[in-house]
Amino acid sequence: MIDMLSIKNITVAYGRNKVIDNLSLDFEKGKLYGIIGPNGAGKSSLLNAISKDLKPSSGNIELEGQCIHAYAPREYAKKLSYMRQRTDVKFPYTVLELVSMGRYAYEGNRKGSRRDFEEVVYQRIEENDLSNYIHKPVTEMSGGEVQRTFFAKVLAQDSDIILVDEGLSNADIFHKVKFFDQLKEEVKKGKLVIMVLHDLFLARRFCDELVILNKEGIYGAGKSDEVLNRQALNDVFKVQGDFVDNALILE
């Protein structure tokens, strides 16, 4: 089976400071990957390289066998969407307007027909419990609600790969769990989700596979409960502790 997304020897640097040094990784369809590691390990930079926000200084990233920079903007938007950490809106767009923006790549062709458009957009709004706010300006909503609106926009983009940086950091626990359930649903449909997260409990509980990064590169990668263990906690996160039913118990 061809790996869906293949990262080949990439180096990402800010000036002379290399945050990712010669890193290679493969991602398969139908899995939820978590990327964890201490601050400054290059987790977000890795997502930004995959999303084309950052261009690696060497190496390349291939999606279905083709270099990602060979895709036209609209084509790439159908392949990949990105839920960013920062979600600030300066103009009073309504929830409906904002979520609709996720459908941009499909507009003007058949898949973007009006009925299809409304169906997808309204469905995603409802799934994220935003139906009551549909005409409310996002500038008047709470941080967690805005994040859910952005998540609905990302889902409305209906891409094969979903990148998530931290996810719903401002949401309550109910919506956090719901958020993972929705991602799991997407994974069941054969999509690939790659998520950077800091909460080790959520990482172990919800991710199929984990990639642990530290300053030197990949510390370990594999099944969540196998790779994130007592040893990894000590080596990478410099804390003494262990997991009991996915819960982190510190000593």
Next chain:
Amino acid sequence: MKKHHWINVGLLALLLILSWIAIQAGKVNLMALEPEIAETIFYKIRLPRVLAAIFVGSALATSGVILQGLLQNPLADSYTLGIASGGAFGACLAIFLNIKFALSLPTQPFAIVFSYLVILIVLGLSKAKGDLSSTNVIIAGIITGSFFSAGLSLLKSLADEDVASMVFWLMGNLSSKPMDKVIILGVIVLLGFIVAMRYTKELNIITLGRLEAQSVGINYEVVYRVMMITAVTLTGIAVSLCGIIGFVGLVVPHLCRIFIGADNRKVMPMSALLGAVFLLTADTLTRTILQHEIPVGVLTTMVGGPFFIFIFLRKVR
């Protein structure tokens, strides 16, 4: 019909009524004059002035909508980027050279060329710094704008006694514009508006930032440049003909957003209409109500200033 359609129809009707009043209003009553003289006044003075007010108002408001979107900043306009300062510098340079060397250089092309020069410098600086993110562009705009403002002050001080013609030009006025120039202005404003309308959907998404726009599939570099050139052309042509008329580009789009929200597909046409109504009203007032005609740029800024404070305080709340 939806709410914004009704508002647009209302504004269009208002604009027509205002135009009719503006053509009637003035120091002399057209009806009481001999037909020949009345016709001359109508075609050479009143009509070009009314049309210039409409086109310049639309141009400034439309470029305001575009720039606020591109810069992701509801308080941006052509002054933030130094475009107007560049245009003003160009025009004053022409005036200065004409006075000092007894030339007859046209001010208009100078103003337009310098508006473009400013934006080339701004985009070049932003690119050199990394990318066309709004922070880079705004900082580059402020630097470039200050540079040309200083250049403008230098020209004024060098002009010495002849500074009056520059100052009058800078204050902005719509009087005695030849009809052919007004028609050219109208055509350019219409073309600019059509281009701007074509990319309103993209502009909506660009307000979320470069990265978000690229993520949903927008060809950011292309759309950004096309829209920036459109905004500069609209500002440049308006400034070159009428001098500095402040606050229209800032206040009008804001007023529209209060009524119909942020969607630029609605904000753009409404702003173009409201900009025309606003400037035509201001210009007609300045030349009829007061004993001595004051430059319309002064009035728009005096009305715009307090309104700006209102917006500012409203945002804080």
